[in-house]
Amino acid sequence: EDQVTQSPEALRLQEGESSSLNCSYTVSGLRGLFWYRQDPGKGPEFLFTLYSAGEEKEKERLKATLTKKESFLHITAPKPEDSATYLCAVRVPDDYKLSFGAGTTVTVRA
Amino acid sequence: DGGITQSPKYLFRKEGQNVTLSCEQNLNHDAMYWYRQDPGQGLRLIYYSQIVNDFQKGDIAEGYSVSREKKESFPLTVTSAQKNPTAFYLCASITGATGELFFGEGSRLTVL
Numbered sequence: 001e002d003q004v005t006q007s008p009e010a011l012r013l014q015e016g017e018s019s020s021l022n023c024s025y026t027v028s029g030l031r032g033l034f035w036y037r038q039d040p041g042k043g044p045e046f047l048f049t050l051y052s053a054g055e056e057k058e059k060e061r062l063k064a065t066l067t068k069k070e071s072f073l074h075i076t077a078p079k080p081e082d083s084a085t086y087l088c089a090v091r092v093p094d095d096y097k098l099s100f101g102a103g104t105t106v107t108v109r110a
Numbered sequence: 111d112g113g114i115t116q117s118p119k120y121l122f123r124k125e126g127q128n129v130t131l132s133c134e135q136n137l138n139h140d141a142m143y144w145y146r147q148d149p150g151q152g153l154r155l156i157y158y159s160q161i162v163n164d165f166q167k168g169d170i171a172e173g174y175s176v177s178r179e180k181k182e183s184f185p186l187t188v189t190s191a192q193k194n195p196t197a198f199y200l201c202a203s204i205t206g207a208t209g210e211l212f213f214g215e216g217s218r219l220t221v222l
Contacts, residue, residue, distance in 0.1 A: 043213035
């Protein structure tokens with residue numbers, strides 16, 4: 001069974017303190033790994049899609065990387081507005097479904 | 111602007127009642143999805159539809175029903191058979207080319 005595991009569950013950072021979130025996956029073939037940001041009471045907002053090992057994508061203070069078994073979301077010099085829950089999801093070939101991890105809740109203190 | 115509209119945002123239901131959550135999209139997406147989100151858990155797939163008049167059960171379909179009579183609309187009915195319906199419900203649609211889901215703002219259902 002395909003599985004997506006995110007760690008840690010929660011992360012408390014001081015403003016400017018860089019860190020990384022992990023998303024490990026066990027799928028039989030990968031058709032894309034997706035990162036989303038979700039604010040409380042809102043729908044998830046798309047951040048990145050990664051398709052193959054070695055691929056990297058950046059957006060402002062966020063950088064996503066992908067290996068054959070896991071992905072990292074690096075947050076560089078975070079600000080309080082980066083506080084949110086970050087979700088990881090994977091999609092396999094010939095399947096319209098995305099399987100989601102439980103998320104990492106990031107809190108950045110000023 | 112194109113997007114996905116869910117309504118209502120908040121809904122209260124008495125035990126034994128059916129309720130229907132609305133989801134409308136104007137993105138011209140073929141596939142639409144319903145997910146359920148509970149605290150500390152990932153999004154779990156309830157139903158999805160790839161084309162009009164066709165839909166498939168997801169991982170937790172028991173106690174839910176859907177219809178797909180129009181490309182733009184994918185309503186979800188939470189029936190009285192759903193034992194623990196209090197949750198945050200998210201509707202999404204997908205771009206075929208890139209595969210990322212676009213989500214609505216969600217509907218929070220509370221059973222009194």
